[in-house]
Amino acid sequence: xAIIEGEPRPMIEVxxxxxxxxxxxxxxxxxxxxxxxxxxxxxxCIYGESGSGKSTLLNQLAGMEKPTRGGVRIGGVVVSRLDxxxxxxxxxxxxxxxxxxxxxxxxxxxxxxVAMPLMFRGVPKSQRxxxxxxxxxxxxxxxxxxxxPTQMSGGQQQRVGIARAFVAHPEVVFADExxxxxxxxxxxxxxxxxxxxxxxxxQTIVLVTHDDxxxxxxxxxxxxxxxxxxxxxxxx
Amino acid sequence: MRFADILHLxxxxxxxxxxxxxxxxxxVIVGCCSIVTMVSIGSGINEMNEQSLKQMGDLxxxxxxxxxxxxGAGTSDSTGAGQTEAKLDDKAIASFTxxxxxxxxTAQMSLNYTVTMTADNGRYVATYGDIQAIxxxxxxxxxxxxxxxxAPTKDGEILAGQYLAYQFYDRFRPEGSNMRYQPQDAGxxxxxxxxxxxxxxxxxxxxxxxxxxxxxDPMKTEITLTIQTGDDSSNGGGVTMGMGYSSGxxxxxxxxxxxxxxxxxxxxxxNGSGNTFRLRATGVLKEDYxxxxxxxxxxxxxxxxxxxxxxxxxxxxAKTVTYEQALVKVADITQVSDVEQQIRDMGFSTxxxxxxRKQMEEQSRGIQLALGGIGAVSLLVAAIGITNTxxxxxxxxxxxxxxxxxxGCTVRDIxxxxxxxxxxxxxxxxxxxxxxxxxxxxxxxxxxxxxPGEGGENIWHAIVGGDGVTRLSVIPWWLFVFAILFSxxxxxxxxxxxxxxxVRIPALDAIKNEQ
Numbered sequence: 137x138a139i140i141e142g143e144p145r146p147m148i149e150v151x152x153x154x155x156x157x158x159x160x161x162x163x164x165x166x167x168x169x170x171x172x173x174x175x176x177x178x179x180x181c182i183y184g185e186s187g188s189g190k191s192t193l194l195n196q197l198a199g200m201e202k203p204t205r206g207g208v209r210i211g212g213v214v215v216s217r218l219d220x221x222x223x224x225x226x227x228x229x230x231x232x233x234x235x236x237x238x239x240x241x242x243x244x245x246x247x248x249x250v251a252m253p254l255m256f257r258g259v260p261k262s263q264r265x266x267x268x269x270x271x272x273x274x275x276x277x278x279x280x281x282x283x284x285p286t287q288m289s290g291g292q293q294q295r296v297g298i299a300r301a302f303v304a305h306p307e308v309v310f311a312d313e314x315x316x317x318x319x320x321x322x323x324x325x326x327x328x329x330x331x332x333x334x335x336x337x338x339q340t341i342v343l344v345t346h347d348d349x350x351x352x353x354x355x356x357x358x359x360x361x362x363x364x365x366x367x368x369x370x371x372x
Numbered sequence: 373m374r375f376a377d378i379l380h381l382x383x384x385x386x387x388x389x390x391x392x393x394x395x396x397x398x399x400v401i402v403g404c405c406s407i408v409t410m411v412s413i414g415s416g417i418n419e420m421n422e423q424s425l426k427q428m429g430d431l432x433x434x435x436x437x438x439x440x441x442x443x444g445a446g447t448s449d450s451t452g453a454g455q456t457e458a459k460l461d462d463k464a465i466a467s468f469t470x471x472x473x474x475x476x477x478t479a480q481m482s483l484n485y486t487v488t489m490t491a492d493n494g495r496y497v498a499t500y501g502d503i504q505a506i507x508x509x510x511x512x513x514x515x516x517x518x519x520x521x522x523a524p525t526k527d528g529e530i531l532a533g534q535y536l537a538y539q540f541y542d543r544f545r546p547e548g549s550n551m552r553y554q555p556q557d558a559g560x561x562x563x564x565x566x567x568x569x570x571x572x573x574x575x576x577x578x579x580x581x582x583x584x585x586x587x588x589d590p591m592k593t594e595i596t597l598t599i600q601t602g603d604d605s606s607n608g609g610g611v612t613m614g615m616g617y618s619s620g621x622x623x624x625x626x627x628x629x630x631x632x633x634x635x636x637x638x639x640x641x642x643n644g645s646g647n648t649f650r651l652r653a654t655g656v657l658k659e660d661y662x663x664x665x666x667x668x669x670x671x672x673x674x675x676x677x678x679x680x681x682x683x684x685x686x687x688x689x690a691k692t693v694t695y696e697q698a699l700v701k702v703a704d705i706t707q708v709s710d711v712e713q714q715i716r717d718m719g720f721s722t723x724x725x726x727x728x729r730k731q732m733e734e735q736s737r738g739i740q741l742a743l744g745g746i747g748a749v750s751l752l753v754a755a756i757g758i759t760n761t762x763x764x765x766x767x768x769x770x771x772x773x774x775x776x777x778x779x780g781c782t783v784r785d786i787x788x789x790x791x792x793x794x795x796x797x798x799x800x801x802x803x804x805x806x807x808x809x810x811x812x813x814x815x816x817x818x819x820x821x822x823x824p825g826e827g828g829e830n831i832w833h834a835i836v837g838g839d840g841v842t843r844l845s846v847i848p849w850w851l852f853v854f855a856i857l858f859s860x861x862x863x864x865x866x867x868x869x870x871x872x873x874x875v876r877i878p879a880l881d882a883i884k885n886e887q
Contacts, residue, residue, distance in 0.1 A: 200778070200880040220783050227879075228780030239775045243388045255377050256780045300779070 145212050147308060147340040148174040148197065153206035155192055155363075166192040167363045170206070174356075176307070179334055179341040181354035186346060189363040191312060194344045198231060198310050199223050210308060228257050232301035234330065236313035238293040240285040240300075246272060247281050250299045257304065271299045275329060291322035298326065302333045308340045309333075315350050327353045373785040382792040389765070393797065396754075396761040400801020400859055401808060403751030408809035408847060408855050410747040413816075414740025415846035421732040423842060425725055428662070430515040432705055434712050436460065436468070436698040437721040458719030460695045468700050471714050473707035478507035478514060479695040480664070481675055485685065486600040489540070489671075491593045496540035501597065502533070502670030505678035506699070513701045516663060516672075521591055521655025524674065530595075531672040532653040537586030539669050555584045590653045597649045597671070599685050647684050705729075751859070754801065755866045762794050762870035766877075773874050774881035783875050790871035791864055798863020802856035809855075813845040820844040 153170035156163045166189045174180045184190040195201040197208055199215035208216045211230065218226055232253070233239075240249045247268045254264035272281050275295040285293055294314065301309050311330060315323040331353050334341045343354055351357050352371060359367040386393045425431055438460045458464065460479070468477035483503035490497050506514065511523050516531075524530055538554045555563035558574060565584050566572040651671070659668040666672050683690035702711050708726045715722050766773070773786060817834035820843065824830050833841040 195880060198778075200878065223879075224777065224780055224782040226780075227778065228782075231780070233778050235775075239771070239778075241772055241775065243384055252776070253779050256373050256776070256782070256785065258374050260374070261377070 145209075146173045147176040147178070147211060148172070148342070149209040150197070151206050151209075153193075153196060153208065154204050155189075155196060155201070156204045165363055167196065167203075170365060172358065172365070172368075174340060174342065176340055177334070177338040178356060179331060179343060179354045181343045181345060181351045181357045182360060183345060183348075183351045183357050184360035188360040190344050190346075190360050192363075193360065194310055194312055194342065197342060198233070199226070228253065228304075230307045232304065232306035232309040234294075234297050234301045234309065234311040234314045236316040238285070238290070238297045238317075240293055240296055242285050245282045245284050246277060246288070246296050249285070249296055250303050252300060253304045268299070268303060271303050272296070275299045290317055291319075291325065294318060294322075294326050295329065298329055298333070302337075302339070305337055306339070308342065311341060311343045313345055313347075314343070315345070315347060323347075323350065373781065375788075378785060378789050378792055381789055382796055385765070385769075385789075386793055386796060392761060392764075396757050396797050397801045397804065399754035399757035400751070400798055400863070401805040403747070403754035403862075404802050404805025404855050404859050405809045405812060406750045407744055407747030407858075408806060408851055409812050409816075409845065410743035411740055411851055412809070412813050412845040412847040414736060414743050415848060415851070416842075416844045417739055418733065418736040419837065419846050420842050420844075421736055422729075425729055425732065428725065430662070430701075431725045431729060432702045432708060433514060433662075434700040434702065434708065434715065434722050434724040434726075436700055436715055437723070438694070438696055439719055439721055460698055460720065461693065464718070464720075465695075465698055467718065468698070468715065471700075471711050473702050473704065473711050475701045475703045476510045476513040477698060477700045478510040479675060480697045480699055481505040481678055481693070481695055482664075482666075483599070483678060483682070488598045488600070490596045490598070491540060491588055491590075494596075495543055496587055496593075497543055498539040498541075500539065502664070502666045503597070503673070503678065504664055504666035504670060505673050505675045508674040510699075510701070514663070514699050515660070515701075516667070517658035517660065518655045519658045521653070524654045527677060527680075528649075528651055529654045529673075530651045530677075531655050531657050532590040532595075533657055533666055533668045533670045533672070534659040535586075535669050536653075536656075536671065537588055537590050540587060542587050552583065552586050554586075555580055591656060595651045595653065595671075597651055597681075599647050599649075599681070601647070601685055647681070649681055751862060755862045758794055758797050758863055758866035759870060761797070762790060762867050763873065765793070766790065766870045766874045769874075770877055770881055773877045774879050777877070777879035787871045787875050790874045791867045794867020794870070795860050795863045798860040798866070799856065801863075802859025805859065806852045806855050810847065810852075813847050816845040817843045 150170050150172040153167055154165070155167040156165050158164075170193065182190045182193055192201070196203050196216065197210075199208070199218060203216050206216075207214050210226075213226065215223070215226065241252070244252070247265055250268035250272055251259075251261075251264040254267060255261075259267075269281060272278060275298060277292060277295055277299070280288060280292060283292075285296070288296070294317075298314070301311075309330075314330065315326055318326060327350055330341060330343070333339065341354075343350070345351055354371060356368070356370050358365055439458060462479070465477050465479050468474055481504065483505075487501040487503060488497065488499055489501045506516075508523055508525075518531070519534060521531075535554045538552055541550045543550070553566050555565045558564055562574050562576050563580060563584070564572050564574055565580065651673075653671075657667045657672060661668070664670075679690055679693060682693075700711065700715065702708050708724055709730075712722045712724055712726060776786065777783075814831070814834050818824055818830060821830045821834060821841070834843060837843050837846065
């Protein structure tokens with residue numbers, strides 16, 4: 137299951153993906169014939185209006201839902217076929233998440249929240265807190281390390297969320313509308329931070345957004361409409 | 373994930389919802405307390421039973437009878453008909469001592485002749501005497517106690533029953549004042565004393581006057597024993613050895629008046645066909661009805677001496693002595709039933725307190741189970757409380773669980789986390805419950821013993837008990853261990869279903885549940 141460094145394979149491969157949801161007595165097709173290849177180190181934006189299926193696609197990519205047909209490979213591993221236990225281990229080692237609503241644990245302070253993925257890996261407390269402190273300083277929260285989520289603004293919370301997503305240096309970070317709840321100035325800060333992390337460690341980012349301005353930070357924009365890819369272009 | 377980290381998260385989560393945790397723990401405390409208290413009362417009943425049995429008699433002594441001939445306390449069990457009758461003789465006694473676990477054995481021999489006793493050159497006369505003999509080397513072993521003096525070592529030495537001297541009347545005093553009556557312990561530091569006319573009064577121990585004491589001190593006065601072998605003896609010509617229990621010996625005064633008609637024939641001393649022996653008491657026995665009336669109003673001597681006396685009276689009888697009864701002392705109480713069975717297999721009847729003890733034990737076990745059951749119901753309620761708390765906790769934390777899963781927390785860790793919280797509630801409740809029940813138990817015992825007493829001596833008794841201290845509530849150490857483990861187990865079991873519920877929450881919920 138290990139991802140071999142320098143493997144010629146692309147980081148993420150989606151082949152002929154289809155996702156249906158049964159709704160009462162009919163079947164809603166959320167995604168259809170999705171083919172997508174994302175190389176290592178690319179910041180890929182999945183862009184679309186609400187209901188276009190972009191969040192559903194993210195769920196398939198991250199292994200949170202099983203596709204109806206087709207498959208998703210990350211670093212050569214078919215995540216759509218992993219069971220619950222294997223998925224947990226896979227997420228621990230290879231995936232990071234940034235959520236729209238930050239999703240910090242309310243009873244943990246900033247350091248503990250950031251150190252959480254390391255804790256799941258079994259890293260000793262002193263070591264993981266040292267790492268967490270380092271990354272918190274980098275996101276500019278050096279003075280708020282012992283604050284709890286409720287004591288922080290939305291922007292600060294999201295910065296903690298970003299620190300948490302990157303703390304274990306995962307190969308792939310999924311960001312689901314990371315700026316959705318933020319004001320326009322903070323949005324820019326947060327996006328720049330994500331991009332900076334990704335560049336530093338050659339990490340692959342899958343960014344889901346419906347915000348034009350945010351999409352511009354990506355290397356590539358994949359536009360979804362009614363569950364199909366309607367355009368796929370590089371930004372530069 | 374490290375176990376220490378899981379524990380830390382558990383305690384953090386419990387602490388986050390203090391009041392709910394405390395209330396749930398309180399439920400467990402109540403359950404734990406009721407189980408511990410109930411079982412401890414059961415144990416207390418057990419302890420009381422044990423003590424009252426001890427007062428009845430030594431639990432490790434087995435009475436052995438010739439087949440089909442028994443008349444003692446406790447229960448007996450015959451090995452049934454069809455077996456050849458075993459002789460209870462010196463050989464049999466020797467074989468008893470060979471049984472593993474037996475500390476000692478002795479025959480109990482009684483003289484079935486009418487005897488008269490005189491003291492102080494014939495001034496004091498007793499028309500009745502209960503003469504018994506055992507192997508004096510087994511005196512301590514068999515639980516005979518002395519109030520004064522030492523065991524006899526030489527020929528002609530005997531032990532006097534505790535109230536032997538009251539059996540004598542003074543020939544030099546007029547009728548009506550020629551007897552002394554033994555005062556009866558009223559149990560509260562006072563004694564009942566009666567005179568010949570039947571007037572009784574209650575006086576404190578230190579005000580017992582001269583008229584309450586016997587005419588002489590048996591340890592300082594030589595006693596002359598005369599065995600009547602005349603044809604008027606109710607025992608007839610045949611000489612047998614047997615038990616000579618006098619059922620009348622327990623009544624007040626114990627004057628032996630029940631033997632009056634037989635006694636009058638030899639009342640005036642050794643002028644009949646009797647054989648006379650001069651005896652000296654080296655000690656005074658403590659009255660013990662389990663050992664026969666000789667300890668109260670009779671005389672106890674070594675078997676060899678009684679045999680020698682018998683030989684002078686009737687040569688032929690002395691040669692073929694068999695006994696009616698023997699005592700066997702077992703080293704440990706757990707071996708009593710084994711030894712008893714082996715003796716029965718040899719063809720004797722036995723009785724001991726083992727059967728009664730077993731019955732009482734079974735009874736108190738039943739009580740203990742019933743009381744423990746009542747306690748268990750409240751712990752069951754507490755278990756439901758834990759489940760409720762955990763289900764609520766899981767529901768509240770659905771999103772958190774989803775986040776943790778998305779960030780790579782394994783299913784196993786989540787399960788351990790929730791089981792840990794539930795177990796922790798159980799453990800806390802168990803420990804606190806044990807502490808509180810220890811206090812409750814102490815309280816019950818103090819009330820039962822009637823307050824802390826002078827200098828708080830009863831507090832110590834209430835905690836650890838002691839000789840002659842009866843406690844209503846006894847908590848053996850294993851009950852604490854059991855209660856804590858059981859409470860923790862209850863917590864874990866109660867947390868099982870909620871933990872499964874938590875495990876099934878998909879990581880997707882972290883993203884789905886928007887604020």
